[in-house]
Amino acid sequence: MSIIPNMPKPWRKETKPHKFCPGCGHGLVLKALGEAIDELNIQDKIVFGCDIGCSLLSWDFFNVDTVQTHHGRTTPVMTGVKRARPDRICIAYMGDGGGYAIGSQHLVNAATRNEKITVILANNCNYGMTGGQMAPTTLPGMKTETSPYGRDIEETGYPTQGPEMVAAITQERAYVARGTVANVRQLKNYIKRALQTQMDNSGFSFVEALSGCPTNWSTNAKDTWAFIEETMPQYFKVGELKTPVPKEGISK
Amino acid sequence: MPTKIAYRMNKIDTKRALFTIFTGLCKGCGLCIQKCPANTLIWSDELGVYGTPAVQPKDAEGCTGCGMCSIVCPDCAITIERKKM
Numbered sequence: 032m033s034i035i036p037n038m039p040k041p042w043r044k045e046t047k048p049h050k051f052c053p054g055c056g057h058g059l060v061l062k063a064l065g066e067a068i069d070e071l072n073i074q075d076k077i078v079f080g081c082d083i084g085c086s087l088l089s090w091d092f093f094n095v096d097t098v099q100t101h102h103g104r105t106t107p108v109m110t111g112v113k114r115a116r117p118d119r120i121c122i123a124y125m126g127d128g129g130g131y132a133i134g135s136q137h138l139v140n141a142a143t144r145n146e147k148i149t150v151i152l153a154n155n156c157n158y159g160m161t162g163g164q165m166a167p168t169t170l171p172g173m174k175t176e177t178s179p180y181g182r183d184i185e186e187t188g189y190p191t192q193g194p195e196m197v198a199a200i201t202q203e204r205a206y207v208a209r210g211t212v213a214n215v216r217q218l219k220n221y222i223k224r225a226l227q228t229q230m231d232n233s234g235f236s237f238v239e240a241l242s243g244c245p246t247n248w249s250t251n252a253k254d255t256w257a258f259i260e261e262t263m264p265q266y267f268k269v270g271e272l273k274t275p276v277p278k279e280g281i282s283k
Numbered sequence: 284m285p286t287k288i289a290y291r292m293n294k295i296d297t298k299r300a301l302f303t304i305f306t307g308l309c310k311g312c313g314l315c316i317q318k319c320p321a322n323t324l325i326w327s328d329e330l331g332v333y334g335t336p337a338v339q340p341k342d343a344e345g346c347t348g349c350g351m352c353s354i355v356c357p358d359c360a361i362t363i364e365r366k367k368m
């Protein structure tokens with residue numbers, strides 16, 4: 032038997048290698064998503080919406096129905112699809128720019144209305160596609176193209192903590208978690224529970240994934256892992272913030 | 284119908300596992316080298332899809348076949364098949 036690449040089943044093989052940069056965290060987030068879809072066996076029910084920014088490069092990533100929307104408007108488009116076809120499983124995939132900057136109003140309002148969709152957000156602390164400008168999630172003191180002396184919290188405030196915000200405004204039985212690409216298996220379980228929340232018609236589900244951007248951070252592999260594993264979790268705490276069932280009932 | 288695509292590959296037979304690196308997928312990011320718990324991966328003479336070096340195990344002894352490199356590869360370029368001992 033010939034050896035084939037160990038890709039999740041929903042991945043579209045003919046578009047690989049994918050278009051993300053070497054070492055990009057999107058590949059790992061989408062790998063976790065692919066494995067979660069695979070394990071729940073829901074590939075034929077998925078509607079996948081991707082945002083503008085680096086995340087739009089996932090438009091031909093999966094063998095599922097995909098729509099690429101206006102910047103920041105992935106959440107409302109997926110809300111519309113879900114309301115028109117409640118039997119579909121809608122996934123909005125975006126970066127931190129699409130979720131916390133231009134699209135924060137939509138994320139907040141969809142969470143308040145408790146829409147039955149799943150939002151997956153890759154947080155890499157900058158705007159990757161446009162060249163690494165400062166984003167709402169840039170860490171204090173972190174150097175980017177538009178904050179060459181480091182982010183000044185006096186001028187620009189503290190980074191957005193999305194899952195904490197969403198967990199505060201969603202209703203009971205919603206699912207909110209923050210995973211990291213340094214632990215793909217845990218991230219897969221979070222995404223799986225988020226999709227399960229939607230399939231149970233339980234409520235809004237939101238997963239943020241701490242992701243890496245070696246191109247714009249200008250880091251080698253070692254520093255990339257150090258930043259994802261040590262620096263980012265100091266501010267962005269990894270874990271489940273809200274679960275539809277009491278935490279004791281969930282197997283880790 | 285699923286299409287079958289043959290990527291360029293480099294098979295390396297180590298003592299405990301068959302290490303396959305698909306050089307047609309490897310972009311040479313080096314994340315696997317850092318994550319390898321046995322510290323056995325090095326840059327290879329084979330080139331990846333972007334003309335950057337791919338990876339390979341240093342020798343036949345080091346690789347334990349744990350599959351960590353395969354898990355952290357964003358491009359799914361590494362396949363590990365453990366041998367029955």
